[in-house]
Amino acid sequence: MIHRTFTHSIWIVLFLVLIGLLVNKVYIKKYKLKLSWVFYFLALGSFIHLMLDGILLGSVFLFYPFSFFEMSFNLIKIVPWPDSFLAGLDAIILIVWLIHEDLKHNIRDFL
Numbered sequence: 001m002i003h004r005t006f007t008h009s010i011w012i013v014l015f016l017v018l019i020g021l022l023v024n025k026v027y028i029k030k031y032k033l034k035l036s037w038v039f040y041f042l043a044l045g046s047f048i049h050l051m052l053d054g055i056l057l058g059s060v061f062l063f064y065p066f067s068f069f070e071m072s073f074n075l076i077k078i079v080p081w082p083d084s085f086l087a088g089l090d091a092i093i094l095i096v097w098l099i100h101e102d103l104k105h106n107i108r109d110f111l
Helices: 010-022 035-057 083-105
Strands: 059-061 070-072
Touching: 010 035, 035 059
Parallel strands: none
Antiparallel strands: 059 070
């Protein structure tokens, strides 16, 4: 089982930060953006994802494969909603956010 083991460990976050440090001098002129910031924000998003998974939805092994320390509060089981409701809510929030970004910032230029 790979999901919630290696893919939900702190090593992914550290790997993204390392890549950001390695490409620190790379600048994308078309978008006026340093490439390192892309990796830093991916690392931040991955870290937030890990913390939310560990707090709300289940358990994560932060230091897998070196340690089987498991972070888990599993707060979402307290709420009697089915998992499909939460996945649907997540999808709706994503779509609303993408529409907002397209209207306000014309993100189609970046695709």
